[in-house]
Amino acid sequence: MIELVSVNKIYSKGPHQIAASNNISCTIQEGEFVAIVGKSGSGKSTLLNLLAGLDTATSGKILFEGTDISSFNANQYAQHRLNNIGIIFQSFNLIFSKTALENVMLPLIFAGYSTAARKQKAQQALEMVGLGDRMQHKANELSGGEAQRVAIARALVNDPKVLLADEPTGNLDSATTQEILDILLSLKTRGKTIIMITHDQEIAAQVADRILTIKDGLLSE
Amino acid sequence: MARQNLWRTRLRTMLTLIGVIIGIGALISMVSFGIGLERNITDKFKSNDLFTSLTISTKAFNFKGGPRGRNKPEQKTESAVPLNDSLITVIQKRPEVAIAYPRLTIPVRAALYHDTSETNLGSLPMSMAKYPPYNQLYDGRYFSSDSALEAIVSLDFLRQLGLEVCTKDKLAHYQQTDTALTLALSDTLIGKELSLYSASLKSTSPFAMMGGIENMIGEEETKVKIVGILKEEQFSGPAMREEIILPIATAKKMPSLGFDRISDMISNKNKGNQYASIYVKTKSMDDLGKLKKFLDKQKINYFAVDDGLAEMKKAFLILDSVLGIIGLISLLVAGFGIINTMLMSILERKREIGIMKAVGGKNRDIRMIFFFEAGFIGLVGALGGISLGYGLTRIANLIVNNQYMKNADEFVDMFSFPWWLIGGSVLFSIIISLLAGLYPAIRASSIHPIDALRQTG
Structure with a gap:
C-alpha cells in the first residue's frame, strides 16, 4: 500500500547538513499495524511527516497505492490527507476553543459535507471512541485520554485508509494508554492500516504486527 | 467557522x-x-422652470468663463435683432415656444400700512397662471387680467415690511417662535392696498425749461391690490423671482425711467431695443435646445440656465x-x-x-x-x-x-x-x-x- 524508495530528508543548518531520513526504503501492506520505534531525535517524526505529506522528501519516492506522492504540491498533499490519511498527534492538536463535536467535524468541512451530514458522522465517530456523552464539551474541558480519543475520532471521521499515530500515548498514564491502544487494535481489526511512532518498545510489541527501528535517520527491521 | x-x-x-x-x-x-x-x-x-426657459438679452452672457474667467474682458456683443414686440411675436409663433414675454424690472419703493421697502418689481402675463410656482401660491390667487391693478408679493418682501405671515393652521406654531416681526395672517393681507412709488421723468417748470432743463426725475404713486402671496422658495439660495409681481400690461403702464442703468439708456434706445430682456418658456427641455439653435442662427443673445448645467x-x-x-x-x-x-x-x-x-x-x-x-x-x-x-x-x-x-x-x-x-x-x-x-x-x-x-x- 505504501512504499518508500530511497527516501532522504536532509535539513541544512548553516554549513552543516543533518539527515533526518537516510536512504529509507520499506513497504507497508494494507491492513498492517506497523510500529516505528526510535529515540528522541532519531528521525521518526520526520518520517511520519513525510508519510503524511506534511513535509517533502529531499530525494527518493513515496508511493501510495502506486502513486508517487513525493512530487505533490501543498494542495495535492492536503487532498491526499483529507481522503487517505488520518493523523493522531502526541499533543492531540485539538482546537481548545471548540467542542469535541466541532473538532471532529473539522475535516468534514473541508470534504464538503453539509452541516447535518457533518454532525451525524462526527457523532458516530465520537460514539465509536466512547465519547457520546462528551460531545458538547470544549476540548480544554476534557482529560488527556478523552482528548486523545477525540483526536482519534477526528482522524477516523472521513474514513481514511491509513492512520498515522505520532506517540499517541506519549502524554497519557498507563490506564489511559491501554484504552487508546485498545481502540487502535480495534481499528486494525476493521481493516485500517496503522503506522504508529513510539519510543516505547514494549507498547510497540504489544500492538504492532511489525516493528521497524529508526536510528540517526536509518530504518531497519 | x-x-x-x-x-x-x-x-x-x-x-x-x-x-x-x-x-x-x-x-x-x-x-x-x-x-x-x-x-x-x-x-x-426645475420648480422655477429654469430648464425649460431662457432669457433673451441685449448683451451676450459669458457663462463658461466661470471663476477662472473672472479676469477676462467681459464680452459685450450686442444682439443682431432688437428686443421689441415684433421679436416677441416671432418667437411666440415658433412651435417649441409656450410663452414669450418681456421682462420688465422696475425699481420701486413699496408701502404697506406705514412701512416702506425698496425692491424690484417684476411682471407676468396671464398665461403664466398655470405654471409653477404661480399655480401653487401660498395664499390668494393669480391676477384677474393683464391690466388689473393687482399684485402678487413674496413672503420675503412682507418680512422686509416687518410682517411674519402665516396661515391660520400654522398660527399656533408661529406664536411659539421668538421673532421681532409682527405676526400677520395671510388672508388678512389679501385685498390690502399696496402703494408703489416709481421714478419717472417729469416735465420741468417753465423756469427750469428756460434754463435748458426739460425733464427732471420725480416719483409717482401707483396703487395696486395684493391678490396673492408667493410661497417661500423651496431651498435657500439666490432668489429666482422679483418680490412684487404685477400683471404685464399694468407694469408697462407704470411710470418709470425706462432703463435700469445710464448705459442702457444710451445704448439700447438707439438700437431700437424696446426691452432689456425677453423671457421665453419652451414646451419641453428638447424644445429649449431647438429654440437655442434658432436664436444662435439669428445671432440673438440669450442666457439659459441649462448652459450652466454642465458646469454645475x-x-x-x-x-x-x-x-x-x-x-x-x-x-x-x-x-x-x-x-x-x-x-x-x-x-x-x-x-x-x-x-x-x-x-x-x-x-x-x-x-x-x-x-x-x-x-x-x-x-x-x-x-x-x-x-x-x-x-x-x-x-x-x-x-x-x-x-x-x-x-x-x-x-x-x-x-x-x-x-x-x-x-x-x-x-x-x-x-x-x-x-x-x-x-x-x-x-x-x-x-x-x-x-x-x-x-x-
Whole structure:
C-alpha cells in the first residue's frame, strides 16, 4: 500500500547538513499495524511527516497505492490527507476553543459535507471512541485520554485508509494508554492500516504486527 | 467557522467593526449631503422652470468663463435683432415656444400700512397662471387680467415690511417662535392696498425749461391690490423671482425711467431695443435646445440656465468627490484596522491553521476563512455605517430645520440616500474589507503546517 524508495530528508543548518531520513526504503501492506520505534531525535517524526505529506522528501519516492506522492504540491498533499490519511498527534492538536463535536467535524468541512451530514458522522465517530456523552464539551474541558480519543475520532471521521499515530500515548498514564491502544487494535481489526511512532518498545510489541527501528535517520527491521 | 472565530475575539472584532462603521458612516453622510445639495438645487431650478426657459438679452452672457474667467474682458456683443414686440411675436409663433414675454424690472419703493421697502418689481402675463410656482401660491390667487391693478408679493418682501405671515393652521406654531416681526395672517393681507412709488421723468417748470432743463426725475404713486402671496422658495439660495409681481400690461403702464442703468439708456434706445430682456418658456427641455439653435442662427443673445448645467454638474462632481474622499480616508483607516486585526488573529491562530492543514484543509480553504471573516466585518460594518450615517443625517436635518429654517413651509431634507448609494456603500465596504483581508489571508494560507503545529498553546 505504501512504499518508500530511497527516501532522504536532509535539513541544512548553516554549513552543516543533518539527515533526518537516510536512504529509507520499506513497504507497508494494507491492513498492517506497523510500529516505528526510535529515540528522541532519531528521525521518526520526520518520517511520519513525510508519510503524511506534511513535509517533502529531499530525494527518493513515496508511493501510495502506486502513486508517487513525493512530487505533490501543498494542495495535492492536503487532498491526499483529507481522503487517505488520518493523523493522531502526541499533543492531540485539538482546537481548545471548540467542542469535541466541532473538532471532529473539522475535516468534514473541508470534504464538503453539509452541516447535518457533518454532525451525524462526527457523532458516530465520537460514539465509536466512547465519547457520546462528551460531545458538547470544549476540548480544554476534557482529560488527556478523552482528548486523545477525540483526536482519534477526528482522524477516523472521513474514513481514511491509513492512520498515522505520532506517540499517541506519549502524554497519557498507563490506564489511559491501554484504552487508546485498545481502540487502535480495534481499528486494525476493521481493516485500517496503522503506522504508529513510539519510543516505547514494549507498547510497540504489544500492538504492532511489525516493528521497524529508526536510528540517526536509518530504518531497519 | 469564521463567525465563531470573530465571536471568540468579540472585543477586538467590535473595535474593528466600529472603525468600519465610522468609515462607512462618514462616507455615506458626506456623499448623501453632496447628492442632497445637488437634488435640492436642481429641484429648485426645475420648480422655477429654469430648464425649460431662457432669457433673451441685449448683451451676450459669458457663462463658461466661470471663476477662472473672472479676469477676462467681459464680452459685450450686442444682439443682431432688437428686443421689441415684433421679436416677441416671432418667437411666440415658433412651435417649441409656450410663452414669450418681456421682462420688465422696475425699481420701486413699496408701502404697506406705514412701512416702506425698496425692491424690484417684476411682471407676468396671464398665461403664466398655470405654471409653477404661480399655480401653487401660498395664499390668494393669480391676477384677474393683464391690466388689473393687482399684485402678487413674496413672503420675503412682507418680512422686509416687518410682517411674519402665516396661515391660520400654522398660527399656533408661529406664536411659539421668538421673532421681532409682527405676526400677520395671510388672508388678512389679501385685498390690502399696496402703494408703489416709481421714478419717472417729469416735465420741468417753465423756469427750469428756460434754463435748458426739460425733464427732471420725480416719483409717482401707483396703487395696486395684493391678490396673492408667493410661497417661500423651496431651498435657500439666490432668489429666482422679483418680490412684487404685477400683471404685464399694468407694469408697462407704470411710470418709470425706462432703463435700469445710464448705459442702457444710451445704448439700447438707439438700437431700437424696446426691452432689456425677453423671457421665453419652451414646451419641453428638447424644445429649449431647438429654440437655442434658432436664436444662435439669428445671432440673438440669450442666457439659459441649462448652459450652466454642465458646469454645475462638474462642480457637484468635484464637491461629491471631495466629500467622498474625506469619507474614503476614514474607511481606509478602518481597512488598516482590519489588516491589523487579521494579522493578530493569524499569530494567535497559527497552531489552529496548522491543525486545519493537517486534517486536509487546502491553502484555498484557509484563505477563504480569513476572506469570509474580513468580508463579514465589511458587511456588518457597512450595515452599521449606513444606520449611523442615516441617523446622523436625520439629526442634522432636524437641527437645521428647527433652528435655521423654522418658518419654511416644507421640511427640507438636506441629504439624499438613493439606493445606489446604499448598495454601493455595502459593496464598497466589502471590497475594502476583502482587500484588507487579502494579505493576511495569503499569509495565513502560506504557513507551513509543521511550523504551525510546533506552536504551543
